[in-house]
């Protein structure tokens with residue numbers, strides 16, 4: 186089937202199967218109100234249909250729960266979904282980060298053991314990388330993993346682990362050799378129901394309990410759960426972080442224009458322009474940067490398809506985080522005092538959401554490699570600037 | 574970089590090589606005197622023989638239809654060349670004539686006008702340019718140069734400045750007011766005015782980039798009826814369409830300028846040693862460089878999207894033109910400043926190229942509307 190035929194087929198299937206009630210509801214799990222949305226019957230139905238079709242992970246082989254489609258076909262599904270205000274209900278840390286990594290580094294047993302459950306969203310994952318003493322300098326992590334012959338024994342602490350209290354499994358970086366930094370790290374899959382694990386939610390400035398601290402106390406892990414080689418986890422982690430960064434800058438790239446909101450809250454002048462000229466100018470500037478950013482995402486995708494250099498992920502992530510953070514600030518400025526509400530019926534749900542969104546947006550330049558760390562990477566990899 | 578087809582890739586390779594050999598930065602430097610200003614004399618800001626070489630390679634006919642001697646290769650192709658020329662600040666009327674004047678005739682010319690003028694533009698023997706601005710700021714709706722009916726034709730009185738490449742052009746596309754008051758978009762008419770028309774005088778403007786655009790004065794310049802390009806009184810939409818091509822063209826030049834200014838600066842960051850280490854190893858400078866690299870990515874995307882839209886005949890050319898021009902201007906502004914800053918003292922000398930980039934950037938930034946003009950325009954077009 187050529188791409189055009191496939192597009193028509195995808196279009197009609199999506200139109201028939203995507204529940205209209207979910208139009209423009211974010212599909213991102215672990216964010217804001219998404220928990221409530223995910224509980225709805227429509228959401229469950231949508232998830233089931235996409236699971237059966239294998240279109241949550243369209244490029245994965247059918248034996249792993251995918252549909253065995255080409256990249257081009259996967260892109261078409263994404264475009265047709267976006268066109269009807271839909272979203273991928275399977276999208277998760279599993280599909281965005283662990284899945285692609287397992288496909289490259291996992292053995293067949295591990296793939297069969299985990300991928301189908303990711304594809305059906307029945308096994309939710311969290312990312313156990315960061316520790317209290319190991320953030321940007323991730324390779325200094327200390328969580329100890331000892332070979333006990335018939336199992337691994339894990340002791341230590343992770344922090345900022347998003348969704349750890351909801352997750353079924355954790356992909357973690359652990360130290361299997363204390364004599365070497367990067368060369369002593371292994372990549373381990375841990376069942377969160379194992380005895381000795383405790384996840385304590387941490388409250389964020391936005392009020393959500395998005396992430397946890399996770400304690401590992403004499404946790405036994407089967408030998409087969411180590412991905413790749415012992416002490417070979419660092420390159421796997423780096424690959425996974427690449428998947429994370431590119432998925433971050435792809436998330437919600439399309440945004441609703443703020444002009445109508447500003448006309449409503451700020452008013453319009455005699456010529457029909459947003460009444461506050463200074464605010465208007467800054468809004469336009471931000472919206473134009475977003476338009477250029479979208480053009481950049483499209484250009485990078487085109488170039489990557491044609492085998493061009495793919496060193497733009499850090500650059501994209503920084504452009505995205507700064508543009509979206511700026512936009513969140515503008516929303517609050519547009520809403521004025523109505524944008525400062527925390528709770529209560531005196532603020533509309535959208536108004537309350539805006540203040541939470543502003544607070545949450547501050548994380549964009551911290552997680553997935555901070556703004557400064559991305560700049561370090563760009564300087565080194567894209568620009569070839571020296572360490573000394 | 575946009576994904577190029579085979580012809581475009583060849584064209585680009587050819588441009589890279591030719592610009593390196595025939596239009597290195599020393600060519601624009603040759604237009605300056607030793608004090609850092611334009612050389613006095615009667616130079617027109619570009620060299621006609623070099624332009625003939627470009628014409629021989631077919632560059633002057635890239636957006637001209639084949640029936641008029643062009644290649645009809647499209648705007649992305651021409652934009653690639655303009656970008657390459659921008660890298661060395663190559664002084665050439667390619668943008669004014671082969672991009673802008675050719676577009677004007679394609680968009681608004683009658684069959685007779687196209688037949689009369691496009692072959693010359695495509696062959697490089699005729700150099701055309703747009704004469705639109707009059708005051709300190711780009712404001713196409715505020716045109717005052719008067720055109721009045723006179724016998725069977727027209728009479729033009731007024732002035733235009735700055736007119737790009739105007740000292741060496743053979744043909745001016747002049748935006749004039751035939752009705753209404755400054756600020757009205759109704760009442761604007763475009764005219765094709767030969768440079769040797771009686772009553773038309775041109776004077777060199779000694780501009781910071783040594784490109785010496787023209788100040789034109791019109792005193793009872795008499796034109797025939799067939800000098801009108803497009804519709805009488807309703808020329809504004811045509812003018813905007815021509816201007817959008819001009820803006821996208823200048824944005825492509827600015828992209829080339831900013832890219833080279835960045836590359837040159839990056840080279841310096843990798844070689845200059847202070848405190849016993851390469852200055853490019855200082856994190857403050859690494860981050861500045863990474864941020865500039867990000868701005869360059871946005872700029873390239875905006876420029877290429879605008880060029881693509883011209884070729885595809887998209888309806889949103891106006892928005893993309895303003896996006897490209899505003900962002901390219903901002904980026905060239907930022908990077909030309911940082912080029913001087915990061916070179917330290919040497920960057921302040923006329924001997925070094927940084928000043929040449931700074932000067933041309935400031936001119937091109939304003940050309941056909943600066944960043945604030947285009948942000949305002951984009952905002953209006955998008956309901957802000």
Ligand SMILES: Cc1cc2nc3c(=O)[nH]c(=O)nc-3n(C[C@H](O)[C@H](O)[C@H](O)COP(=O)(O)OP(=O)(O)OC[C@H]3O[C@@H](n4cnc5c(N)ncnc54)[C@H](O)[C@@H]3O)c2cc1C
Pocket residue numbers: 311312313314315316317319320321322344345346347348395396548551552553554555556557558561
């Ligand atoms: C909402 C959220 C969700 C997260 N989810 C997860 C998750 O699911 N799993 C997980 O493992 N982690 C997660 N993280 C953790 C995240 O990856 C870390 O916060 C991040 O790597 C930064 O580490 P840190 O917090 O220790 O800050 P630090 O590394 O201590 O950084 C402090 C400051 O110093 C700067 N800095 C550090 N090193 C350098 C340098 N070399 N040059 C210049 N500046 C530098 C940083 O940019 C930052 O501004 C999450 C974080 C947030 C905010």
